[in-house]
Amino acid sequence: MALYEFYNQISKEMELLEEKLLESVKTKEPFLWDALKNTIKAGGKRIRPALVYLSARFGNYDFNKITPLAIAVELVHTATLIHDDIVDDSPLRRGIPTVQAAIGKDAAVYAGDFVLAKALKTLVDHGDIEILKSISGVLYKICEGEARQKEEAFNIDISFIDYIRRIRKKTALLFAISCELGARGAEAPLSAIYALKKYGMMLGMAFQVTDDILDLTADEKKSGKPLGNDIKEGVITLPLLYALNYSSRALELRELFSDPARWDSNTIQYIIEIVRESGGIEYARRVAERYISKSKQYLSVLSDIQAKRLLLTLADYVVNRAR
Amino acid sequence: MALYEFYNQISKEMELLEEKLLESVKTKEPFLWDALKNTIKAGGKRIRPALVYLSARFGNYDFNKITPLAIAVELVHTATLIHDDIVDDSPLRRGIPTVQAAIGKDAAVYAGDFVLAKALKTLVDHGDIEILKSISGVLYKICEGEARQKEEAFNIDISFIDYIRRIRKKTALLFAISCELGARGAEAPLSAIYALKKYGMMLGMAFQVTDDILDLTADEKKSGKPLGNDIKEGVITLPLLYALNYSSRALELRELFSDPARWDSNTIQYIIEIVRESGGIEYARRVAERYISKSKQYLSVLSDIQAKRLLLTLADYVVNRAR
Numbered sequence: 001m002a003l004y005e006f007y008n009q010i011s012k013e014m015e016l017l018e019e020k021l022l023e024s025v026k027t028k029e030p031f032l033w034d035a036l037k038n039t040i041k042a043g044g045k046r047i048r049p050a051l052v053y054l055s056a057r058f059g060n061y062d063f064n065k066i067t068p069l070a071i072a073v074e075l076v077h078t079a080t081l082i083h084d085d086i087v088d089d090s091p092l093r094r095g096i097p098t099v100q101a102a103i104g105k106d107a108a109v110y111a112g113d114f115v116l117a118k119a120l121k122t123l124v125d126h127g128d129i130e131i132l133k134s135i136s137g138v139l140y141k142i143c144e145g146e147a148r149q150k151e152e153a154f155n156i157d158i159s160f161i162d163y164i165r166r167i168r169k170k171t172a173l174l175f176a177i178s179c180e181l182g183a184r185g186a187e188a189p190l191s192a193i194y195a196l197k198k199y200g201m202m203l204g205m206a207f208q209v210t211d212d213i214l215d216l217t218a219d220e221k222k223s224g225k226p227l228g229n230d231i232k233e234g235v236i237t238l239p240l241l242y243a244l245n246y247s248s249r250a251l252e253l254r255e256l257f258s259d260p261a262r263w264d265s266n267t268i269q270y271i272i273e274i275v276r277e278s279g280g281i282e283y284a285r286r287v288a289e290r291y292i293s294k295s296k297q298y299l300s301v302l303s304d305i306q307a308k309r310l311l312l313t314l315a316d317y318v319v320n321r322a323r
Numbered sequence: 324m325a326l327y328e329f330y331n332q333i334s335k336e337m338e339l340l341e342e343k344l345l346e347s348v349k350t351k352e353p354f355l356w357d358a359l360k361n362t363i364k365a366g367g368k369r370i371r372p373a374l375v376y377l378s379a380r381f382g383n384y385d386f387n388k389i390t391p392l393a394i395a396v397e398l399v400h401t402a403t404l405i406h407d408d409i410v411d412d413s414p415l416r417r418g419i420p421t422v423q424a425a426i427g428k429d430a431a432v433y434a435g436d437f438v439l440a441k442a443l444k445t446l447v448d449h450g451d452i453e454i455l456k457s458i459s460g461v462l463y464k465i466c467e468g469e470a471r472q473k474e475e476a477f478n479i480d481i482s483f484i485d486y487i488r489r490i491r492k493k494t495a496l497l498f499a500i501s502c503e504l505g506a507r508g509a510e511a512p513l514s515a516i517y518a519l520k521k522y523g524m525m526l527g528m529a530f531q532v533t534d535d536i537l538d539l540t541a542d543e544k545k546s547g548k549p550l551g552n553d554i555k556e557g558v559i560t561l562p563l564l565y566a567l568n569y570s571s572r573a574l575e576l577r578e579l580f581s582d583p584a585r586w587d588s589n590t591i592q593y594i595i596e597i598v599r600e601s602g603g604i605e606y607a608r609r610v611a612e613r614y615i616s617k618s619k620q621y622l623s624v625l626s627d628i629q630a631k632r633l634l635l636t637l638a639d640y641v642v643n644r645a646r
């Protein structure tokens with residue numbers, strides 16, 4: 001099944017979601033509204049809300065009851081994107097100016113806070129304290145992961161475990177909580193909540209590793225981001241980490257990272273070449289595939305409904321997008 | 324009653340609060356922890372937690388049940404300070420380096436998010452959905468107020484109503500919710516919750532107007548901030564707004580604001596002189612006093628317990644600190 005077929009299966013939900021997402025960030029502050037409206041309208045894959053809806057199918061599915069949860073996880077994601085773009089100084093995301101480029105770096109700090117506050121409001125209005133407990137138990141960890149990425153920038157001595165811990169917090173936890181919220185919100189059996197949460201965690205790990213690969217291989221026009229952006233920001237991605245430790249040119253690579261101030265316009269391309277040559281990309285691909293295969297295993301306990309097939313499709317998509 | 328006597332009356336609570344505040348932001352991320360530890364240890368007036376504790380005295384006061392609420396409001400305040408300092412580029416707050424100066428502007432974005440996420444966790448662990456409804460109903464408005472301040476920077480055409488709306492959101496709402504949370508958390512009668520919330524709102528308005536005055540009059544060593552910092556940031560404070568509209572030198576003042584890029588090191592002092600001469604400070608002082616007198620009126624329906632006297636003392640302090 002291709003990705004467009006995947007989204008075809010849940011297109012009604014996703015369409016209504018877009019409307020409700022937009023409503024959820026409504027504000028009378030005109031410049032905040034302009035920036036956020038454009039951010040939401042620019043879209044995105046909406047993978048996290050899709051996980052909420054699909055996970056809810058393993059319980060008593062009720063679109064209206066589940067939608068606030070789908071909105072909340074996408075708002076949390078949006079808030080982190082807005083704050084990430086400040087940190088990265090990115091001019092564009094999804095082909096439109098980032099919030100910081102549109103309303104200024106300073107106001108974007110508050111715009112991200114606003115979106116986070118609206119995510120909270122959406123969840124509180126939904127009114128389920130157990131769900132609030134789940135999300136409040138991971139939200140601060142997501143922030144820790146973001147902060148750690150910044151702290152570890154240009155640190156070539158991080159271990160593979162450091163890397164795994166960081167992407168777990170930064171990316172995988174929100175995938176996991178998306179599945180958990182959907183399943184919990186639909187009062188699915190505890191065994192299904194557990195399995196879906198684990199599936200989401202493994203999917204999120206694979207997603208981040210694949211993102212790492214795409215930073216080195218993607219068609220710039222398709223991804224909307226310049227190649228090697230992670231390298232420029234000093235983010236030690238998995239292929240790079242592999243090259244730093246196992247490339248025959250590891251010493252040369254480490255030498256380059258010892259003084260990023262001296263990099264010129266060709267250095268990033270040069271580093272990408274070293275990483276490609278090292279086999280780091282193939283290594284990362286194998287790691288992503290292992291996570292995907294684990295994610296699928298967790299689904300095996302679930303009943304064989306259409307949502308399960310869609311979750312399996314999504315898992316395949318996540319690794320295949322880096323081919 | 325002097326302020327130190329005020330704090331003497333609630334010193335046991337405030338001492339325990341400091342410990343618990345520090346615990347509430349514990350993290351295994353060493354550089355996040357270092358920055359936040361220092362921020363919390365640098366202290367502050369802790370007016371908002373004091374409002375929580377005092378308001379709780381009008382119901383069934385239980386220190387352990389109320390403390391998470393006191394922590395949460397101070398964490399929300401701390402998060403906004405961390406993000407404010409990024410926006411203002413401030414090197415110092417309360418005499419120690421700001422989070423952004425300590426760990427970098429970028430990581431400070433996430434540090435603020437982390438503190439906000441911990442505030443949420445504290446409230447969710449406390450477990451009262453009504454309280455979560457109250458705070459989630461104002462948090463996004465506080466962000467709107469912050470964003471508006473940035474949007475209105477250097478806009479000399481804002482009206483007095485614009486100003487009032489902005490400081491209500493930016494400052495007064497958190498004072499009001501502090502009182503509301505304390506009273507609600509102690510299951511005080513609805514009439515008391517209402518009165519205390521209104522008291523907090525008026526107190527917060529007076530507090531912000533007084534802060535505006537202090538930016539033009541304070542002893543730099545005492546306040547820890549350079550004189551005229553608001554002017555430098557383009558924040559149209561109440562005394563300035565008065566001068567822009569009623570000073571005999573209003574045109575000269577407006578001319579200066581039309582091109583802040585041309586300001587030199589003497590311009591801010593020159594603007595402060597014009598504002599002082601205009602009577603704007605006396606005007607703002609009268610406005611603050613009116614808010615304080617309203618805040619006290621709201622307390623009149625409450626029973627005559629010690630906490631009420633302390634709230635009255637706090638009200639007097641808020642205006643008197645600008646004398």
